[in-house]
Amino acid sequence: MHIVVCIKQVPDSAQIRIHPVTNTIMRQGVPTIINPFDLFALEEALALRDRFGGTVTVITMGPPMADAALRKALSFGADRAILLTDRLFAGSDTLATSYVLSSAIARIGQETPVDMVFTGKQTIDGDTAQVGPGIAVRLGLNQLTYVERIVELDPSLRRIVVHRRAEGGVQVLETRLPCLITMLEGTNHIRFAGMDDMFRAARAEIATWGAAEAGVDEPGRCGLRGSPTVVKKVFAPTPRTEKATPIETSGKSPQEIADAAIDVIFAAKPSLRSEMAGRRQAG
Amino acid sequence: MPERFDAIVVGAGPAGNAAALTLAEAGVSVLLLERGEYPGSKNVQGAIMYADQLQALIPDFRDDAPLERHIVEQRIWMLDDSAHVGTHYRSDGFNEELPNRYTIIRAQFDKWFAKKVQAAGALLICETTVTELLKDGDRVVGVRTDRAGGDIHADVVILADGVNALVAQRSGLRDELKPDNVALAVKEMHFLPEEVIQQRFNIGENEGVVIEAAGTITDGMLGTGFIYTNRESLSVGIGCLVSDFAASKTRPYDLLERFKQHPSIRPLLAGSEVKEYAAHLIPEGGYRAVPKVFGDGWLMAGDAGQFVNSLHREGSNMAMTTGRIAAETVIDLKREGKPMNGRNLSLYRKRLEDSYVMKDLRKYRDLPQVLHRNKQFVTTYPKLLAGAADTWFRVDGVDKRSKERQIVRSFLKGRSLRGLVGDALRLARAVR
Amino acid sequence: MPDAKRPTPARPGAAGRSKELPEHLKAYKGVWVFVELERGQVHPVSWELIGEGRKLADTLGVEVGAVVLGPPAGRVGAVAAEAAHYGADVAYVIESPVLADYRTVPFTEALTDLVNTFKPEILLLGATTLGRDLAGSVATTLATGLTADCTALAIDLETRSMASTRPTFGGSLLCTIHTLNFRPQMATVRPRVMEMPAPDPARQIRVVAHHLDMAEDDIVTKVLDFIPDSDQDKARLAFADVVVAGGLGLGGPENFALVKDLASVLGAEYGGSRPLVQKGWITADRQIGQTGKTIRPKLYIAAGISGAVQHRVGTEGADVIVAINTDAKAPIFEFATYAIVGDALTILPALTEAFARRLGAQRAVAAE
């Protein structure tokens, strides 16, 4: 089994701040992490490798400092890591990103055929969930998105059965390798690596591929030039002008507070009273 | 086959980074272990970095270190409930070519520092906690980490794991911290646009201000509050002895809230966005609290060894110095082919005694006790001083001589003549 | 990852950046909405989008097209007719056995074929699991721009392009994205973000039937089964009129019962913040927020929830937000309507009791 996992290094969104005056992102000092959703993909890939043997190759497209994310992936137990970095890639939207990633995966596959590609459900910065499907289309892989569970995998028959999350239920899908899976969050828990993996990752040389190495033959299809979408404006959401109206609590009993709260709720939404009463009756 | 190094350094703070850098530059094989996600990730955010000791390690650090502002002005304030009396020292001399003090953000600084350490050839492994020391009899022969297959061997282990020094404690090399030897500091980052900070503090683009404040804000507990200006944030905090917090049942966060509400402080913070809140211990026991810092196969540096000059708020520089001297000791012994036993490593303590570290700590060795037994320094005096200033500056038809007398009377009433003279003597002796 | 880009102004002259639409793309006309029809059910987001598409189409002076795909002898015809009630002018329908259950390949093939044949300038899909899967695949096949998870859509008349606004960086910022030199311009929109239009049963649809040249043997992926969610009311959270939710401030899983109690008295749905899902107090489909459900209730009661941006973006559409939090400075009070600074553990039961009493009384009055 040869599994490629696509991970992205993202700023820890919990720590992002907006400059109060210029409304721009203050990136300074915001730590970067592996996109949390990608860890589910990585763990699933590692578990399959542990079960069936083979190798897990992790790739990311990003600036040179994204090698930290790859090193971390190695410490979790990935076998090999490749950083795709080139000035040409800068400013790629999802279409251009999936072009670069799929070119690189095709190149990787020339050495050792790729049986499965994993991506996260989505990133927390781009947050589009588009890159996975984009790669699948470009490489002609069978696409399995929002996978909750791999129910069966038979590498020799090249058959896989998964549970795919859908509205109101779970689709049980069967397909053939090679396939692309986007893993749903909460499906597993990334392992706590052993000391030997930590040493291996700390010492690893991370391969760096530019456009040529990544097999990107049409530079016009990546980066800003290869991106059909154009970001015209970035702005902070307008804060609500009025702050919450306080409901007096000091020196009041919980009952008094509750009654006061209900008074204002019904005053603000008179229709709720009868609707809720109706529902209560019905329910 | 377990991994083996000449030296293992536990903790990638200023002490551990300094030690590992020095070792690596001398070609000693060294492993630096850090429990945080990256060096600095577990550290309180804003601090003052003293250039001198950093320069001894990385002469051209100014080229790329993440420095916020260099300090051009120091304000020392005595606060009572509604006023402050203070001294400011500001000098254009601090705009020298190689400034002496900088504000930094530890999370960024430690990370940068560790990069230098890696570049020098040390192996850095993060997210790995040293749980205990491996021993062969009494001799330390390596560390055990929290990871599977986590035993790692080394000729010597330098413990630079910070104030709690849990590794040494767990291995019986150090006693538990005493509540009256450590302060608990709580701290927040207040974000403001760069220009606002510069206007508010009357400083230029790269210039910074430090405010240290003592007085009734600590509610009779021993401690100080502070504000440091970073590039686009302020580090605001307050710290008091843990024993005082325990005795007074004050919640540290409430104390910080009150500090921030003080009329002298509040306008400086107005409109800021508060982002991070952190609490951290500072060793303040001084000279007498320094534990045994060497033994068979181990050395201790930085906060772990209680090397902090609390009066001058010097910690990181002492951490870097002790880390460096620990490393130099190891390098010298190695060069001479001597084993890393307690007798040979005692050279470390000797070198410390000859350095400013132990000289300064010795100078102030009585200060902690004196202050501890004489709370009037943070209760009575701030009020007296503010009262005096109020009397003095208020123009109200009272003649100046009467005002003088009124001030003297207020001091004598607040703290008898004997008390005043005694306090002066006590303080003078403690900082002699 | 449009975020990676600076908000660059259009660069006339640079490849693919000129303001003037290339001649061959001017043929693209009309606003299309993909109607999500699964197991006989239309996802309500499709109607919301037809309502929104109507506004865009009116600005552009074009028709609204509804794309309805499904198996023969299913509900395709009925759904196409219904699409008109919400504002569609024309329905592009394909009935084929391979479209019985959603699968990426046949749906991508069907939709791209329709687009290439009839050339709409805008194509909207719901940001559901189905919609996102299909949109990503179709946009790549068509090599056009796709903006995910939009919260607002508008037309820039000068360029005749769609301005799609969406949250970025975990909801802390918004950005407006255009697809200038490619057609169609695609976007997905989350359920409950756009208003549900009032249906007009008098409106009629014009149906354009199309053929899909694909047989079951051409498709590798098979649907073996569909396991419906056991808890029947699971999916209703997003559509509930009243939602009660709890956060970590409740202290422990045993206290979550207080939230459920209040919800049951109000006939409301209950949910929680993400940490509760991670800790296993509630199931993942009860999570409210950026990575959970977007809700648009008339009343949202949040107890012990700090109000992080990721939670905020999922709840801001509520008409009235009542927040209970011990910390007067909790961020939730920055977007709540009413603030109760107090202990949720005592206030929730008091609310339950008081609502029960007063709604009971209300019922008594109504019965008279």
Ligand SMILES: Cc1cc2nc3c(=O)[nH]c(=O)nc-3n(C[C@H](O)[C@H](O)[C@H](O)COP(=O)(O)OP(=O)(O)OC[C@H]3O[C@@H](n4cnc5c(N)ncnc54)[C@H](O)[C@@H]3O)c2cc1C
């Ligand atoms: C609020 C506050 C303000 C301060 N202001 C200043 C100032 O302005 N100027 C100044 O010079 N000093 C200041 N200090 C003191 C200064 O921060 C310390 O003296 C200095 O950080 C000590 O460095 P260190 O390397 O010994 O310890 P630390 O910086 O605490 O580093 C210890 C490192 O070890 C790691 N670690 C701990 N245990 C383990 C383990 N078991 N395994 C692996 N890794 C471990 C920790 O994660 C940490 O990174 C301040 C302290 C506080 C709390």
Ligand SMILES: Cc1cc2nc3c(=O)[nH]c(=O)nc-3n(C[C@H](O)[C@H](O)[C@H](O)COP(=O)(O)OP(=O)(O)OC[C@H]3O[C@@H](n4cnc5c(N)ncnc54)[C@H](O)[C@@H]3O)c2cc1C
């Ligand atoms: C990529 C990403 C996606 C995310 N998506 C989501 C999402 O979809 N939804 C979501 O909710 N979160 C999401 N989060 C997490 C989010 O950032 C917050 O961590 C989370 O919402 C906090 O949950 P909380 O308010 O329950 O807990 P806390 O932040 O711990 O807040 C608990 C609150 O309870 C208050 N409190 C304590 N005791 C009491 C009491 N007795 N009575 C009343 N109040 C009390 C406290 O003052 C505090 O404000 C996401 C995070 C990331 C990074």
Ligand SMILES: Nc1ncnc2c1ncn2[C@@H]1O[C@H](COP(=O)(O)O)[C@@H](O)[C@H]1O
């Ligand atoms: N720059 C990138 N490098 C590698 N993988 C990526 C990159 N961007 C996105 N991905 C993968 O695609 C998934 C979906 O991303 P997105 O479409 O941005 O939400 C992520 O979870 C990653 O697995």
